[in-house]
Amino acid sequence: MTPVIRLSDVRRDYLTGETVTSALAGVSLIIEPGEFLAIVGPSGSGKSTMMNLIGCLDRPTAGRVEIAGYDTERLDDDALTELRSRAIGFVFQQFQLLPRMSALENVASPLLYQGMSRRAARRLATDVLGDLGLADRLTHDRTMLSGGQQQRVAIARAIVTDPALILADEPTGALDSRSGEMVMEILRGLNDDGRTIVLITHDAEVAAVAGRHVHLRDGKITSDDLVDRAPVATRAATGVRS
Known part of the structure; x- marks a missing residue:
C-alpha cells in the first residue's frame, strides 16, 4: 500500500542575511494510510516547517x-496546487473560514473548485x-458561530472532498477546553473510520x-513512537456524531 506521506532526508534551509538556518535537517518519515500521528515539539523545533512541506505549501x-x-x-x-486540493484537508488553529460566506458555502467551496455542480x-x-x-x-456565517462551531465547519470543509490526509495544525489552540475536547473527539472518530490524520501540536x-x-x-526527529491512545475527556451528549 502506498504511504500517504514519505519524507526522505528532507532539509529546509532559510537564509537570513548571510546566515543559513536549517529548520529541518535531514528528516525521514513515512505515514501509512489510517494512521493518527502527532508531530510534537516546542516553538522553533521545525514542526511548522514540516507541516508546510507535508501540506504542499512549501518545497x-x-x-x-x-x-x-x-x-x-x-x-x-x-x-502542486491541484494535488493539495484533492489529497489534503486542512484544519487550522484560526479556522480560516471565508468571510461573508455561510457555513454551507464554506464547506461547498472546495467541491465547486473541483468542478462539482x-x-x-x-x-x-x-x-x-x-x-x-x-x-x-x-x-x-462565521460571526454567528462560536469558536467550536467554526472549527467544526473547518473540519467539515477539510473532509468533504474525501482527501487522503487531514492535516490539523493546533486545532484546539483557539478554543476553550470543552470545545477543544469536542474537536478531538471528532478527529478521533474520523480516524476510527479509517481517515489518516496528522496533528501538529506543542x-x-x-x-x-x-x-x-x-x-x-x-x-x-528525536523520537518516533507508537503509543496507547489516551481517551478524550468525557463530555455530556452534544448531538455531535463522528
Missing part, C-alpha cells in the same frame, strides 16, 4: 517529499455539516489522542 531545500505517491519535486506549481456540492456539504451536528447552522495532552508520536527538536 524542501533538499531531499524528497512524496504525497499520496506523487513526488512533489516533479510537479509544477499548478500541479452547485446543487451536488450543496447537498454533500449539507450532509457533512449535519454529521458534525451543524444542521441548524447552515446559513450562519501540547502533550492534545497529542495523547494520537496513536503515534513524532517528536521534533532543532529540526531533527
Whole structure:
C-alpha cells in the first residue's frame, strides 16, 4: 500500500542575511494510510516547517517529499496546487473560514473548485455539516458561530472532498477546553473510520489522542513512537456524531 506521506532526508534551509538556518535537517518519515500521528515539539523545533512541506505549501531545500505517491519535486506549481486540493484537508488553529460566506458555502467551496455542480456540492456539504451536528447552522456565517462551531465547519470543509490526509495544525489552540475536547473527539472518530490524520501540536495532552508520536527538536526527529491512545475527556451528549 502506498504511504500517504514519505519524507526522505528532507532539509529546509532559510537564509537570513548571510546566515543559513536549517529548520529541518535531514528528516525521514513515512505515514501509512489510517494512521493518527502527532508531530510534537516546542516553538522553533521545525514542526511548522514540516507541516508546510507535508501540506504542499512549501518545497524542501533538499531531499524528497512524496504525497499520496506523487513526488512533489516533479510537479509544477499548478500541479502542486491541484494535488493539495484533492489529497489534503486542512484544519487550522484560526479556522480560516471565508468571510461573508455561510457555513454551507464554506464547506461547498472546495467541491465547486473541483468542478462539482452547485446543487451536488450543496447537498454533500449539507450532509457533512449535519454529521458534525451543524444542521441548524447552515446559513450562519462565521460571526454567528462560536469558536467550536467554526472549527467544526473547518473540519467539515477539510473532509468533504474525501482527501487522503487531514492535516490539523493546533486545532484546539483557539478554543476553550470543552470545545477543544469536542474537536478531538471528532478527529478521533474520523480516524476510527479509517481517515489518516496528522496533528501538529506543542501540547502533550492534545497529542495523547494520537496513536503515534513524532517528536521534533532543532529540526531533527528525536523520537518516533507508537503509543496507547489516551481517551478524550468525557463530555455530556452534544448531538455531535463522528
